[in-house]
Amino acid sequence: MAAEEISATTDAAGLAALIARAAGDAGEHAKGPPPVEKWNPPFCGDLDMEIRSDGTWFYMGTPIGRAPLVRLFSTVLRKDEDGRTYLVTPVEKVGIRVADAPFVAVEITVSHGGEGPLLTFRTNVGDVVEAGPDHPLRFVVHGEHKQLKPYLHVRGRLEALLSRPVMYDLVGLGETLDINGVAMFCVRSGGATFPVMPAAELSALADA
Numbered sequence: 589m590a591a592e593e594i595s596a597t598t599d600a601a602g603l604a605a606l607i608a609r610a611a612g613d614a615g616e617h618a619k620g621p622p623p624v625e626k627w628n629p630p631f632c633g634d635l636d637m638e639i640r641s642d643g644t645w646f647y648m649g650t651p652i653g654r655a656p657l658v659r660l661f662s663t664v665l666r667k668d669e670d671g672r673t674y675l676v677t678p679v680e681k682v683g684i685r686v687a688d689a690p691f692v693a694v695e696i697t698v699s700h701g702g703e704g705p706l707l708t709f710r711t712n713v714g715d716v717v718e719a720g721p722d723h724p725l726r727f728v729v730h731g732e733h734k735q736l737k738p739y740l741h742v743r744g745r746l747e748a749l750l751s752r753p754v755m756y757d758l759v760g761l762g763e764t765l766d767i768n769g770v771a772m773f774c775v776r777s778g779g780a781t782f783p784v785m786p787a788a789e790l791s792a793l794a795d796a
Contacts, residue, residue, distance in 0.1 A: 600647045604657045621663040624676040625744055634683040635675065637661075641749070643692035643712040662713040665690055667745035691715065691748035693740055696757050703779035705761065709740055711748045717741075720778020725758075727784045736784070759784075 638646045645652040645661065652658050666676045673686045695710040707719045717723050717740060726747075728737045738750040738758060750758060758775060764787045765774045771787040784790070 600650075600652045600654070600657050603647070604660050621743065624664055624666045627676055627678050629677060629679050629681045631674075632680045632682055637675070637684040639673075639684070639686045639690050641688040643694075643749075659713050662691070662715075665746060673746075689739060689747045689749040691742055691746065693717075693748040693750045693754050696750075696754050698761065705776055707758070707761070707775070707777035709748065709750075709754070711742065715742055715748075717748070718778055719780075719782070721780045723778075724780065725775065725777070725782040727782070729785065729789075738784075 636648045640646065645658050652661075661675060664675050664677060665673060666681075667673045667690075672683055673690060674681045674683050691711040691713060693709040694712050697708045699706045699708070709717050709719065711717070719725050719740060723741045726739050726741075728739070729735070730737050736755065736759075738755055739747040740750065742748050762773050762775050762784060764771050765781065766772075767774070767781075767783055772783040773785055773787045773790045774781050774783050776782070
């Protein structure tokens with residue numbers, strides 16, 4: 589594939605076909621996402637593609653309505669040390685815009701085993717991720733209204749923002765634990781404990 593061919597493509601379906609061909613030509617993956625972390629292609633400019641905070645993908649100002657195309661694009665996403673997110677193939681890297689996190693966690697299931705609760709999340713692009721030491725949860729209190737925003741590590745530097753219904757389900761599973769002498773509201777999964785915030789702050793938010 590010629591350099592800058594991806595950035596010159598004007599429709600999402602054509603772009604998906606080029607990416608699928610380039611990733612397939614690498615021949616390194618039978619299952620799961622391509623090994624984008626191993627690829628080091630040249631940067632070929634920015635693409636007019638955006639992932640909105642609700643997880644909707646846009647290309648050249650138009651929503652990408654076909655789920656298989658979005659799924660394909662999601663498999664070649666990579667966030668680099670510069671903080672930017674790219675579509676990556678073995679021969680080309682193009683920048684895209686991400687309003688918040690590239691993925692949204694839209695479903696949570698709870699199971700129980702020898703290490704206690706295990707929280708499994710499904711993202712809007714079909715990834716299934718078990719929260720634990722390898723896929724931690726982190727929590728941000730954002731804005732003047734103190735909005736709680738939980739994030740789940742998916743792969744590489746990519747995260748999923750938990751949708752509001754999933755966030756409420758997650759908070760419903762929380763418990764207050766002593767962490768280094770401080771009463772912390774936490775959730776547990778896969779043998780790991782993830783502090784959300786001090787219990788006193790949570791009470792203040794609930795009373796606000």
